[in-house]
Amino acid sequence: xxxxxxxxxxxxxxxxxxxxxxxxxxxxxxxxxxxxxxxxxxxxxxxxxxxxxxxxxxxxxxxxxxxxxxxxxxxxxxxxxxxxxxxxxxxxxxxxxxxxxxxxxxxxxxxxxxxxxxxxxxxxxxxxxxxxxxxxxxxxxxxxxxxxxxxxxxxxxxxxxxxxxxxxxxxxxxxxxxxxxxxxxxxxxxxxxxxxxxxxxxxxxxxxxxxxxxxxxxxxxxxxxxxxxxxxxxxxxxxxxxxxxxxxxxxxxxxxxxxxxxxxx
Numbered sequence: 001x002x003x004x005x006x007x008x009x010x011x012x013x014x015x016x017x018x019x020x021x022x023x024x025x026x027x028x029x030x031x032x033x034x035x036x037x038x039x040x041x042x043x044x045x046x047x048x049x050x051x052x053x054x055x056x057x058x059x060x061x062x063x064x065x066x067x068x069x070x071x072x073x074x075x076x077x078x079x080x081x082x083x084x085x086x087x088x089x090x091x092x093x094x095x096x097x098x099x100x101x102x103x104x105x106x107x108x109x110x111x112x113x114x115x116x117x118x119x120x121x122x123x124x125x126x127x128x129x130x131x132x133x134x135x136x137x138x139x140x141x142x143x144x145x146x147x148x149x150x151x152x153x154x155x156x157x158x159x160x161x162x163x164x165x166x167x168x169x170x171x172x173x174x175x176x177x178x179x180x181x182x183x184x185x186x187x188x189x190x191x192x193x194x195x196x197x198x199x200x201x202x203x204x205x206x207x208x209x210x211x212x213x214x215x216x217x218x219x220x221x222x223x224x225x226x227x228x229x230x231x232x233x234x235x236x237x238x239x240x241x242x243x244x245x246x247x248x249x250x251x252x253x254x255x256x257x258x259x260x261x262x263x264x265x
Contacts, residue, residue, distance in 0.1 A: 002123045003139055005166055009191030010145040011138060016157045017052035018188070019145040024055045026072040032226050036082035036092070037156040038182075039073055045083050047152035050234045056206075057234055125166065148223035149188040150208075151195055152229060157191075158183045168193035172213050187212060189220060199231075206231075206236035212243070 013019040015033070022030050031037055031054050039045035046061040064071045071083050071215040076092045084092055098107070120133040132137065151158055159182055168176055176183050176193055187195035187210055195212035210226050216224070226242060232239035 001120070001136065005125060006144060007139050007142065008124065010142045011135070012157070012161075012264065013145045013147060014138075014142055015052040018157060019147055021052055021054040021172060022059070024053060027053055027056065027064050028087075031071060031083055032085040032088060033213060034156055036076060036084040036156075038156060038159070039081045040154065042073070044154045045232075047150075047234075048155050049083075049145075050231070051149050051151055051155075055233075057236060069236075131245055146190055147188070147229060148190075148194075148220055150184045150210075150224070150227045151188050153185055154182045155186070155190070158186050162175045166192070169213075187224070194220075198262050202240065205240055207240045207242065209242045212245070215245075216243070 010019070017030050017033065027049060029037060030049065034048075034052075037045045037048050042232055043058075046058055051058060054128055061071075065073060065083065070086050072086045072089050073081060073083055074089070074092070075094055076082050076084060115132075118132055118134065119130045120136055122129055122131050122136070158167070158176070164173065164177070172193065176186060178184065185197045185199075186193050187197050189195075193213070195210060196217070197210045200207045200209070208231065209226075210224055221243070224243075228239050228241040
């Protein structure tokens with residue numbers, strides 16, 4: 001069976017709640033579906049949740065963690081801080097104890113052996129890969145996903161996308177993946193890296209700078225504007241959106257000739 005990159009990306013986006021945001025009351029469900037959200041920096045974890053859940057604010061994430069305690073912040077995978085579903089805490093605690101007494105390579109071997117009967121061999125971009133048999137039909141049947149997202153540093157979709165050469169070209173790879181930061185904030189277009197972005201406080205508002213790797217279509221720009229507006233609602237601030245073209249960034253800065261500006265109130 002041959003699976004295309006578009007099929008696999010659409011399926012991944014759907015599973016990560018990046019094809020369509022979940023309802024506001026489903027923060028815990030989304031975190032559970034993601035098997036935790038990396039949270040060395042809590043604001044990044046909150047942004048990862050915002051990218052996947054409709055109509056929430058930073059307060060909603062804080063309440064889930066500190067008021068309703070439906071989320072727990074703890075050390076788990078790779079010995080790093082994550083937000084996980086409180087109802088699944090015993091599972092992660094048990095798994096953490098296992099990884100402390102079993103070598104990672106042996107654990108991976110044991111895991112593969114335990115699920116061998118559930119896997120099916122497929123061909124993906126000319127190479128043999130393994131997929132859960134139960135997921136094959138979903139990958140084939142999932143509709144083509146067209147989406148634009150602003151993903152933060154340490155986002156699980158970006159960090160664990162494999163093979164990475166299908167996510168970002170070699171010429172732009174160093175601009176996303178760093179040893180200390182995991183990944184820089186990514187402009188995600190249809191499941192692959194379309195650029196980078198950053199946010200900065202500026203005179204009572206937040207400036208969002210988006211730097212695409214190539215020219216964006218008018219539809220893509222409009223979707224970026226929509227995401228920026230949603231980001232402002234999440235943070236409770238006005239957002240000024242700036243588009244920078246990579247090849248002309250220096251001349252734009254020198255001439256103060258920004259290619260596109262939008263003040264979102």
